[in-house]
Amino acid sequence: MLSRPASDTQITHGNRLWLYLLCGLVCLFLMAPSLLVIPMSFSGSRFLQFPPESWSTQWYDVYFDSVEWRAATVISLKAAVLTTLLATPIGTLGAYGIHVSRTRLGSLLQVVMMLPLMVPVILIAVGVFFLYAKVGLNNSVTGLVLAHSILAIPFVVVTVSAGLKSFDMNQEMVARSLGASRAKAFLTVTLPQIRFSVLSGALFAFITSLDEVVIAIFVARGDSATLTRRMFAFLRDQVDPTIAAISTLLIAVSVVLLLVYALLGQRGAGGGR
Amino acid sequence: MPGGLDEAAVGQARTTASLPITISGVTKSYGAFRALDDVSLEVASGEFLTLLGPSGSGKTTLLMVLAGFVRPDCGSLLFGEREIVLMPPHKRDVGMVFQNYALFPHMTVAGNVAYPLKLRRLARGEIEERVRRALDLVQLGALGERRIDQLSGGQKQRVALARAIVFEPRILLMDEPLSALDKKLREQMQIELRHLHERLGMTTVYVTHDQREALTMSDRVAVIDRGRFIQIDRPRRLYERPRSRFVADFVGESSFLPVEVAGGEARLNGRTLRTAEPPGPERRQFLVVRPEKLDLVADQDGAGLNLLEGRVKEHVYQGESFLLYVTLGNDVEIAMRQPTRREVLERVPEAGEIIRLAIHPEDTILVPEEAA
Amino acid sequence: MTTAAAWAEVGGAVNAEALRMQAAAENRRVLALASPGLILIALVLFLPMGWLFFLSFTGDSGFTLEHYRRMAHPAYRKTFTTTFEISFIVTAACVALGYPLAYLMSQIAERARPFLLACVLLPFWTSLLVRTYAWLVLLQRRGVINDWLIDLGLIDEPLRIVHNMTGTVIGMTHIMLPFLVLPLYASMKAIDRDLMKAASNCGATPVQAFRQVFLPLSLPGLFAGVVLVFVLCLGFYVTPAVLGGGRVVMWAMQIESNVALYANWGAASALGVALLIVTLAILWGMTRLFRIDHHLGRS
Numbered sequence: 001m002l003s004r005p006a007s008d009t010q011i012t013h014g015n016r017l018w019l020y021l022l023c024g025l026v027c028l029f030l031m032a033p034s035l036l037v038i039p040m041s042f043s044g045s046r047f048l049q050f051p052p053e054s055w056s057t058q059w060y061d062v063y064f065d066s067v068e069w070r071a072a073t074v075i076s077l078k079a080a081v082l083t084t085l086l087a088t089p090i091g092t093l094g095a096y097g098i099h100v101s102r103t104r105l106g107s108l109l110q111v112v113m114m115l116p117l118m119v120p121v122i123l124i125a126v127g128v129f130f131l132y133a134k135v136g137l138n139n140s141v142t143g144l145v146l147a148h149s150i151l152a153i154p155f156v157v158v159t160v161s162a163g164l165k166s167f168d169m170n171q172e173m174v175a176r177s178l179g180a181s182r183a184k185a186f187l188t189v190t191l192p193q194i195r196f197s198v199l200s201g202a203l204f205a206f207i208t209s210l211d212e213v214v215i216a217i218f219v220a221r222g223d224s225a226t227l228t229r230r231m232f233a234f235l236r237d238q239v240d241p242t243i244a245a246i247s248t249l250l251i252a253v254s255v256v257l258l259l260v261y262a263l264l265g266q267r268g269a270g271g272g273r
Numbered sequence: 274m275p276g277g278l279d280e281a282a283v284g285q286a287r288t289t290a291s292l293p294i295t296i297s298g299v300t301k302s303y304g305a306f307r308a309l310d311d312v313s314l315e316v317a318s319g320e321f322l323t324l325l326g327p328s329g330s331g332k333t334t335l336l337m338v339l340a341g342f343v344r345p346d347c348g349s350l351l352f353g354e355r356e357i358v359l360m361p362p363h364k365r366d367v368g369m370v371f372q373n374y375a376l377f378p379h380m381t382v383a384g385n386v387a388y389p390l391k392l393r394r395l396a397r398g399e400i401e402e403r404v405r406r407a408l409d410l411v412q413l414g415a416l417g418e419r420r421i422d423q424l425s426g427g428q429k430q431r432v433a434l435a436r437a438i439v440f441e442p443r444i445l446l447m448d449e450p451l452s453a454l455d456k457k458l459r460e461q462m463q464i465e466l467r468h469l470h471e472r473l474g475m476t477t478v479y480v481t482h483d484q485r486e487a488l489t490m491s492d493r494v495a496v497i498d499r500g501r502f503i504q505i506d507r508p509r510r511l512y513e514r515p516r517s518r519f520v521a522d523f524v525g526e527s528s529f530l531p532v533e534v535a536g537g538e539a540r541l542n543g544r545t546l547r548t549a550e551p552p553g554p555e556r557r558q559f560l561v562v563r564p565e566k567l568d569l570v571a572d573q574d575g576a577g578l579n580l581l582e583g584r585v586k587e588h589v590y591q592g593e594s595f596l597l598y599v600t601l602g603n604d605v606e607i608a609m610r611q612p613t614r615r616e617v618l619e620r621v622p623e624a625g626e627i628i629r630l631a632i633h634p635e636d637t638i639l640v641p642e643e644a645a
Numbered sequence: 646m647t648t649a650a651a652w653a654e655v656g657g658a659v660n661a662e663a664l665r666m667q668a669a670a671e672n673r674r675v676l677a678l679a680s681p682g683l684i685l686i687a688l689v690l691f692l693p694m695g696w697l698f699f700l701s702f703t704g705d706s707g708f709t710l711e712h713y714r715r716m717a718h719p720a721y722r723k724t725f726t727t728t729f730e731i732s733f734i735v736t737a738a739c740v741a742l743g744y745p746l747a748y749l750m751s752q753i754a755e756r757a758r759p760f761l762l763a764c765v766l767l768p769f770w771t772s773l774l775v776r777t778y779a780w781l782v783l784l785q786r787r788g789v790i791n792d793w794l795i796d797l798g799l800i801d802e803p804l805r806i807v808h809n810m811t812g813t814v815i816g817m818t819h820i821m822l823p824f825l826v827l828p829l830y831a832s833m834k835a836i837d838r839d840l841m842k843a844a845s846n847c848g849a850t851p852v853q854a855f856r857q858v859f860l861p862l863s864l865p866g867l868f869a870g871v872v873l874v875f876v877l878c879l880g881f882y883v884t885p886a887v888l889g890g891g892r893v894v895m896w897a898m899q900i901e902s903n904v905a906l907y908a909n910w911g912a913a914s915a916l917g918v919a920l921l922i923v924t925l926a927i928l929w930g931m932t933r934l935f936r937i938d939h940h941l942g943r944s
Contacts, residue, residue, distance in 0.1 A: 007752060008841040009851035023749045026742045027764040030822060033779035034771055036789060040782065048782050050789045090682045097678035105672055109679050116690055120880025120924055122897035123917045127693025130700075150689045153682055160810055170375035173342055176362045177369040178389035178436070185363075188388075192379050211772035213883050214897075218904070228774050235778055235887050244782070247775040254770045258763075261770075298659050344668055347658030358660050359667060 041244035048241055058246035069230065069246070072236050075220070076210055076227040079141055083148040083209035088202045090149070096186065098157070099164045116150045121214045124151070129218035139224040143209025147219060148209040154262050155208060156201035163197025164190075196264045203261050207254070276352075288470075289475040292443040293318040294339070299348030301334055301500075308334045308492040309345065310500035316478060321470050323479045323487040327523065332480045335497070336446050337536055339478060340366050352444060367444040368437030372452055374429045376421045382408070382432050383417035389440040407439040410469070427458050431577045438473065445477045451486065461483040463489050488512060496520050518640045521561040528607035529559040532639065540640055546579050547634040555641040564596065564610035566636040569620070570629050578631035583607070585626045597622070599630065694921070701914035712915035721899070721916075726898040731814060731885070732878035736825075737875050738818045743825040744867065748836040750826070751833035765830075769823040777884045777916050781807060784888070808890025816888045819878060825870035832866020872931040896920055 002014035013020075036050055044054030063069050094113050098106045116124065128147045129138065137143035167190065175185035175221040191198070225233070227246065234240045294316040309331045316322045337343040341362030350358040357365055372550040377385050383404050388449065390400045408414050416424070424432065430450060437445060437516035451459045451466075467490050470477055481487055487494045489506040489637040495505040496519070504511060504520045515521035516520040518529065530540045532546065534556055539546045541560060552558060570580070583599040586606065590613070609630060611617050622628050676683075704711050715721065738825045750761045768776060784807035793801040798938065806812050836859065844854035882897035889895075903913035 007837050007851070009845045009854045011851045015851075019745055019749055023746050023761070026746045026822075027761065029742070029819065030768050033776055033783060033819065034768060036783065037775070037779045042791075049792075089930050090685065094679045094682040097675045101672075101675045103672060105675060109676075109683070112686060113679070113682055115686065118925065118928055119690065119694070120876075120897065120920055122880055122882050122900055123694070123921055124690065124696070126900060126913060126917055127697050128689060129904070130696060130910070131689075131693045135317070144687065146689050150686055153686070167750075168373065168375060169685070170371050170373060171377060173340075173362070174369065174371060174375040175377075175388070175438075176342075177340055177365070177367060179363050179366070179392040181363050182362075184392070189377055207770060211774070213772075213774050217901075228772065229779070231774055232883070232887075235774075235781065243778055247772075247778055250772050250775050254767065254772070258766055258770045300658070344664055344671075347661035347664060349659045356660075359663055 037244055040249065041241070041248040043241060043244070046241065048244055053080055059241045062242045063245050063249075065106045066242075069227075069242070071223070072225050072227045072230045075141060075144075075224060079144045079148060079226060080206050080209040082141070083144040083152055084205045086145060087149045087152035087205040088198065091153045091158050091201055091205075092198050094153070095157045095160035095164060096190075099161060100169075110157075114154050117154045121151075125215040125218045128215060132219060138219055139221055141224070144216065144220055144226070145209075147215045148212055149205075151212065151215075152205035152208045155204035156198075159201040159204060160194065160197050163194040163200075167194055196267055200261055200264050203257055203264075206248050207257055210253070211250075276592070290443055291319045291474055293320075293351075294352040294444065294476060294478070295349070296335075296339075297351075298347040298540045299335070299338060299345045299350070300341060301331075301338065301345045307500045309338070312348075312497075312502055314502065314505070319474045319476055321467070321477045321479065321490060321492045323481060323491040323494045324497055325481060325484060325487040325494050325524070327482060329499075330497045331500040332482075332497050333448055336448055336478060336480050339444075340367060340369055340446055366440075366442050367446055368440070368442040370430075370433050370437050370445075370447045370450045372449045374433040374450075374453075376429055376432055376436075380421075381417065382413065382419050382421070382424070385421070385432055386417075386436045386439050389436065393440060395496070396407075403439055404435075407435040410438070410472075411435045423472070426454050427462065430454065430462065434469070438475075440444075443475055445475050447477065447479045449481050452481070452483070459486075460489075465643075466490060486602060488524070494524075496523065498523075513636075515561060515638060515640060518559060518561075518643045521638070521640055526608070526610075528562040528564075528565055528605075529599070529640075530562060530605060530607070532558050534558055534559050534639075541579075541581075546637055546639075547577070548637045548639060549635045552639050553641060557642045558639045559642065561638040561640055562607050562632070563636070564608045565594075566632055567607075567609040567630045568632075569609075569611075570631045572629065575629065578584045578633055579637050581607075581632075583628065583630065585622045585624050585628060587624050588621060596600055599628065606632045651778070667902055697914040697917055700910050701918045704911055707896065710912075712911040713919075715912065716915065716919065724894050724899045726897055727810075727894060728879060730816065731810065731893070731895065732875050734814055735817045735821055735878050736871055736875045739821050739825040740871065740904065742818070743822050743829060744868070747826045747829040748863075750830050751836075765823050765826050768819070769827070773820050773883060776820060777816055777887045779941045780819065781887060784812050784815065808892065809889055810889070810893050811892075813885045813893045816884045817878060817881060820884055822882075824877060825874050828869045828873065829866045832869070834861050836862045844920075866930065872927065876927055879924060879927075880920055896932040908920065 002017075003012050005011065006013045006016055018245045039052060040048045040050050041059055042055050042057065043049055044050035044056035044058070045052070094109065098110045098113070101109070124147065128143070132138040132140075132143045137146075166193075171193075172185045172190050176190045178181065180188065211228065212226075213228045213232055217232060220226045220229050227250075231243055231246060234243055238257075294314075296314045296316075299309055299312050300307070312331075312335065314322075324335060325333045334343055338345050338348075341357075341360065345358065348358060349356060352365070352367075377388070380388065386404045386407055387400050390403055395403070399415060404417070405414070408417060411434050413428060413431050413435065416428065416432075421429065421432075430453075433450070447466075451462050454462060459477075463486055479487075479490065490513070491508055493505060493507055493513050496503045496511070498519055504516050505618075511520065512524055512607070515524060521527045521529075530541055532541045534540075534552045534554075537551060539548060539552045539558065539560075546560065567581075570578070581599075581601060583601040586598040586600050588598070589596045592613070594610050594612050597611070598606060599609060600606050701712055702708055702710070716725075746761070746765070750758060750765075753761070783786075785791070786803045786805075786807075788807070790806070791800075794800045795803065797858065806815070840858055840862070841854050844858045845851070880897050881895060882901060885893050885895045886898055886901075889898075897920075900913050900916045900920070903909045903916065
């Protein structure tokens with residue numbers, strides 16, 4: 001096995017052992033922290049230990065019983081859903097407009113829609129905080145959704161643009177030659193076929209909003225804190241084991257979403273649908 | 274092809290009217306590049322006209338202008354009496370078949386064909402009836418419920434065709450629809466498309482770069498290069514009487530021999546040529562030598578024909594015919610093609626032999642020297 | 646009158662004006678499609694940014710450059726040097742760890758790839774707060790790593806690997822690694838495998854083939870990842886705030902404390918504008934130098 005070739009230049013697996021080892025360590029580095037938190041969240045004692053000396057779901061109970069934690073969760077979920085509902089159509093239409101534009105207007109639009117990714121989040125957070133103070137949107141779900149949406153839109157634009165690139169625009173042309181207006185052709189022919197890209201973009205929007213911390217630090221305080229905001233506050237003050245439980249739940253959400261995203265990717269590429 | 278044609282379908286189809294097309298002064302530029310340069314063309318009602326040209330000649334651009342997907346810089350487009358150049362594509366009521374079929378993979382065969390009828394809000398029963406008729410017409414009657422990815426290339430092409438004609442458009446546009454098919458299937462489909470056109474009678478504009486296809490299928494062929502029409506003629510005239518070096522070179526194989534024209538006479542290497550028509554006024558022209566128009570003659574024959582002498586360089590056997598490469602007097606090389614019939618094969622000249630070739634005056638064509 | 650005659654009469658570009666207007670209308674429709682996004686970005690991005698820019702030049706008595714001048718103050722300079730120092734170290738660490746990983750991912754058999762991809766994607770999709778917290782738990786005085794090392798007898802005293810620069814660098818490397826690996830992997834995947842075969846055939850040893858063929862071709866993707874990571878590090882807030890224990894003050898933290906603690910909008914906005922300019926300058930400069938925009942996934 002070790003003497004079998006592993007590369008185009010006929011390097012064997014044996015020659016590459018050091019590489020496998022190194023990458024194994026890097027993978028460990030990447031995965032270990034998240035994986036270790038999971039069993040630690042079931043620790044029976046007041047301290048986090050690995051491996052836990054006793055097992056208990058007490059920290060989950062604390063989380064579910066706590067009014068504040070529940071309220072924060074609801075706010076986070078509300079914001080994430082609303083962000084997805086806002087950013088996905090906007091991003092999809094934007095990506096479509098950029099894709100069909102023949103002029104330099106399209107490139108300009110693309111740059112503008114990517115700008116939120118290029119500006120450091122701390123700046124967006126501070127700027128938005130200042131703006132919201134003037135219009136009274138601080139500590140409101142609306143304000144949070146608006147800010148999260150501009151973070152999410154670039155992701156939606158990128159995924160939908162990729163989907164449009166591998167879509168045969170001739171089909172839209174055919175549909176129009178057969179009598180469909182531009183809008184009708186888009187809705188009946190193009191959109192059904194890029195739906196996996198659109199859904200992937202929606203997933204990105206959701207997770208971007210759910211995980212977002214920096215903007216929430218400024219714009220979602222006290223009673224209107226999001227889950228991540230509240231976690232951040234607790235992190236700085238004390239290493240509360242409840243956070244381990246919440247982290248595990250969030251990791252589970254990430255795993256589920258990642259699996260859905262992978263499945264969408266396969267369905268999208270496989271059937272050409 | 275097997276499979277019964279629905280007689281009623283054929284009869285019904287014959288009543289489809291068709292419209293003439295008038296293209297005037299259409300120009301389209303992309304920056305400094307002129308895709309279409311002031312083109313004008315009239316297509317008669319019910320005619321099958323092919324736009325023939327090399328890649329980048331503008332033929333597809335013109336088709337897209339007709340369909341409404343490319344907006345020209347200026348010009349007029351009339352379908353019948355109506356000016357449609359400003360009309361959006363979905364109102365133009367033309368059928369279009371794309372090179373890669375562009376079938377909707379998320380609908381069945383029947384769904385694809387029904388799509389234009391649904392857009393026109395026909396009654397369900399009417400839609401089903403028309404779809405059935407259209408699929409019968411292209412001999413795919415039994416495949417209505419199939420998914421697109423289950424079809425072969427030839428079948429996909431027929432579905433695309435059925436979809437383009439089901440709403441009875443009076444103009445049909447086709448953009449190299451057969452180029453994705455293999456040779457045998459392509460030649461078969463060429464004849465079928467021709468038959469379909471005869472039955473349905475709609476004005477058809479067909480785009481291809483394959484000159485053989487153009488000659489096979491068309492009522493007229495419009496040769497286009499670099500955004501301009503070079504020659505528009507019936508297939509036979511286009512082939513037998515090319516009016517420019519480009520057409521002689523692009524349509525069929527040709528060698529070119531320089532001739533001097535003076536005093537109404539054309540001279541090749543000092544010898545006067547007999548031509549079917551008087552030569553044009555240009556002093557320097559070219560004799561178009563088509564390989565199949567040449568004939569071997571013995572020394573004493575050849576009266577009344579134009580004669581060439583040369584040495585055989587090599588011969589290449591190609592199955593149904595063979596090619597003879599001959600070097601003429603001033604080191605110019607030409608090719609001659611002969612069918613591989615028994616009596617011909619018996620007297621194939623060897624390399625190095627000196628031979629005499631003859632062209633009939635009717636086949637002696639002169640074309641002017643092309644401006645750069 | 647036939648059309649040809651009518652056209653000859655007009656003598657020129659028929660319908661040119663009408664066609665031009667139609668084309669312009671089409672452009673406007675494209676704009677309309679993108680307008681909700683543009684409006685949102687204008688309101689929530691441009692407006693606040695503009696305001697901050699304006700604020701950075703505003704003092705108690707109108708226009709002032711004081712906030713910018715103050716950035717030369719030693720305290721601020723420490724923040725800048727810390728920020729750049731950490732950014733360089735983290736970027737270098739990511740390259741050292743990420744390049745081999747991306748290389749392996751792009752070269753191994755299709756079957757083994759999903760596993761490695763999962764190792765990179767799962768952290769990428771996990772909240773950075775969760776990951777930062779995990780490192781806090783791992784690295785603290787009575788955390789997992791120290792406990793293990795003491796149990797194994799390798800050390801007597803717990804190592805101080807958190808609430809300082811070490812912990813910050815470790816945490817940030819962990820967060821940033823996927824940002825380097827993913828674009829690098831994408832660009833490595835696109836390298837034609839036949840090229841390595843051709844190099845072999847020409848007489849290159851595997852090491853030479855890698856150094857002379859593969860490595861240069863992977864550089865654009867590498868630069869894309871490096872720029873991305875560096876720029877993200879400059880403006881990073883959460884991880885240094887949690888793992889730095891207050892001892893590590895980075896640019897973003899300085900901005901936050903100016904707003905939250907001192908309500909010094911002038912200073913905060915000046916710092917912010919400076920950060921933005923540096924970020925954009927780096928992005929723009931690197932993009933021009935290496936044409937890397939298509940490696941970052943922009944269509």
